[in-house]
Every structure is written in C-alpha cells, then in structure tokens.
Amino acid sequence: MTKSAPPAEHPNGAAVRRIRQRGSLVVGVDQNSFNWGFRNPRTGRIEGFDIDLAHAIAASVLGDPEKITFRTVPTARRIEAVKNGEVDLITRTMTITCERLKDVAFSAPYFRTGxxxxxxxxxxxxxxxxxxxxxxxxxxxxxxxxxxxxxxxxxxxxxxxxxxxxxxxxxxxxxxxxxxxxxxxxxxxxxxxxxxxxxLDESISDAYMGVAVNRAAPDLVAWVNQVLAEYRADGGWQRSYTRWLAPTMGASAAPYLP
Missing domain, CATH: 3.40.190.10 (Periplasmic binding protein-like II)
Structure with missing residues (x-):
C-alpha cells in the first residue's frame, strides 16, 4: 500500500519544470489543525509540522523555502484538488490508503499514525x-x-x-x-x-501519512521522496517533531517514524 516512486535527486520531468517556470510551489494545506497546519494568530502565517515539510520541498525544487503558495483545502476536497491541478501536492495529515491510490499518487510515508x-x-x-x-x-x-x-x-x-x-x-x-x-x-x-x-490510549488501526501528488507527475513524486530521505537524514524531521509535536505526543518520535 505504501509503495512509491524511488527517490531521485534531479528528475527532469514536466511537473518539476512547470513549478520552476511558475516560480512557486502550490501546496494544499490545513489551517485549522493545531501543530500540523494552523494559522498563527499573532503572525498570520500558516505553521506546523506539515508546513515545515512543504517549505523543505519548496527549498529543494526552487532553492527558496518561501517560494510557496498555500491553498487551504478541506478534508473532503484533498483528492479533487490534486486531480484537477488546483495544487501541486498536498501536505495535510493525509493517510495512504489503497482506495486513495486509485485517484492520486503518494510519496513514501513520512509519519506513522492510527x-x-x-x-x-x-x-x-x-x-x-x-x-x-x-x-x-x-x-x-x-x-x-x-x-x-x-x-x-x-x-x-x-x-x-x-x-x-x-x-x-x-x-x-x-x-x-x-x-x-x-x-x-x-x-x-x-x-x-x-x-x-x-x-483514549487504544488505537483502531495502523496507518501512514504521505504527500499526495497527481498520478501524472511521477517526477514530482520521485523528487519529494528524495526530499523526505534528506529531511530525515539531516535532522529536519526530528527538529520539526520536537518543535510542534513533542509537547503533546511525547519526547520520543520513535513510535511515529515510518
């Protein structure tokens, strides 16, 4: 279920070229999920664990983490927004399922949940x-x-x-x-x-979150997978977990590593 395209450092594909020509990565996010994707009332900026990941992807593709356009997408419209090209990708606590894989592609998992x-x-x-x-x-x-x-x-x-x-x-x-x-x-x-x-402590199921991408953009999926590999290796994933999630989910990130 969680199989994705292998990481690629420089896939010269159409989706990545379009993003670079546009000069901005368009990302579907939440603005109401505290610590994941939420609008900071003091700054007006959308922040959180998923938002840090989106900035890391923008930095890799465009060389600048701020070259990003956030579009808030309700839970029910995530797949539609990816399929119709409204966004380049979704970073919005979206779990990878066999049913969703019929409609969108997913990156490798970046968070384990249930x-x-x-x-x-x-x-x-x-x-x-x-x-x-x-x-x-x-x-x-x-x-x-x-x-x-x-x-x-x-x-x-x-x-x-x-x-x-x-x-x-x-x-x-x-x-x-x-x-x-x-x-x-x-x-x-x-x-x-x-x-x-x-x-409640009990969990109903075991699941993994992934970045959702249009099925017609395998080059972008491969690029995101390379970002995820580097993000985890250089400590970015852990730093973001410590900042946003450790206070409520525990100091150890081990249970949530995919």
Whole structure:
C-alpha cells in the first residue's frame, strides 16, 4: 500500500519544470489543525509540522523555502484538488490508503499514525467500546475515520459527518456529539487545544501519512521522496517533531517514524 516512486535527486520531468517556470510551489494545506497546519494568530502565517515539510520541498525544487503558495483545502476536497491541478501536492495529515491510490499518487510515508478517539473528560469513558456504543460520533468527510465507521459503526446511535475534523471538536463543545474519531495526531492536537477533552490510549488501526501528488507527475513524486530521505537524514524531521509535536505526543518520535 505504501509503495512509491524511488527517490531521485534531479528528475527532469514536466511537473518539476512547470513549478520552476511558475516560480512557486502550490501546496494544499490545513489551517485549522493545531501543530500540523494552523494559522498563527499573532503572525498570520500558516505553521506546523506539515508546513515545515512543504517549505523543505519548496527549498529543494526552487532553492527558496518561501517560494510557496498555500491553498487551504478541506478534508473532503484533498483528492479533487490534486486531480484537477488546483495544487501541486498536498501536505495535510493525509493517510495512504489503497482506495486513495486509485485517484492520486503518494510519496513514501513520512509519519506513522492510527485512528484514535476523542471524548469529553467528564464522560469518564475509558474504552473504545464505551466511546461508541449508543453515542453520537463525529468524523470528517472523505477521511479514513469516515471510512472506518462506515465499515463498522461500532454501535453508534448516530454519525455526524463534517467538513473538517476540528468541526467535531466544536460540536463536542456544543454538546451535539459525544465522540470524535480522527487521526491520532489530530486527536492529540484537539486535546492540546481543549483540556476538557482527552484521547483514549487504544488505537483502531495502523496507518501512514504521505504527500499526495497527481498520478501524472511521477517526477514530482520521485523528487519529494528524495526530499523526505534528506529531511530525515539531516535532522529536519526530528527538529520539526520536537518543535510542534513533542509537547503533546511525547519526547520520543520513535513510535511515529515510518
């Protein structure tokens, strides 16, 4: 499932040439996922772990990490944005799945994750079974979490599907849903934003995040894979993890290395 094009330092392909002629790498990102892709209210800049990776790719392709155009893309529109050429690539906590590989290409994995549950601390829920049975669940549209609950509703009384995973946190704060199923990294971000919720320790599945690219751009996939190899080797991946994710996901990055 996670197989991708081999890394290539200088693939002279059409996609890379188009980016260079344009002078900017167009990247689909999130602006609402704390520590991953979010707009810093003090600076107005979009920052986070996924954003650091996007800057590293821009630096490699164009020689300048700031030669980048961010386009915020809702969860449900990630594949569409890649397929129609609205963006060159997506760095937005996107897990690699066999179903998605029918529509887009993926880089090699850059983060290991899984599906986890967010619940209110006051509910005193301690197990996955209790988190779902007879309770109102929330997932983002076109997400792996939505696919998981379609496959196995787990006894939920209702499933609310929203545009972005952060909308689930808002609905939980409003008392309109009881349980959120989302990527484990995003679950940790929700708990960091709101101390009244918690992430259950149990994980539903094992998954890997990748950079999504148009299937017609194998040269760009190969280039991104070379960037990922260098980014990990030179410590960039670890520095970004330490800055953005260690406070909520733990000092050791070992569980999340692909």
């Amino acid at each position: 599906q986890q549950v967010v619940v209110e601390r006051a509910a005193r829920v301690t197990s996955l079974a209790a988190a779902f049975k007879g309770r109102r669940a929330c997932v983002a549209a076109q997400s792996s979490s939505e696919a998981e609950l379609k496959r196995d509703p787990r006894g939920t009384s209702a499933v609310r599907v929203v545009e972005n995973q952060l909308d689930c946190l808002v609905l939980m704060q409003l008392g309109q849903v009881d349980t959120t199923l989302t990527d484990g990294s995003l679950a940790a971000a929700q708990a960091a934003q709101d101390p009244t919720v918690q992430v």
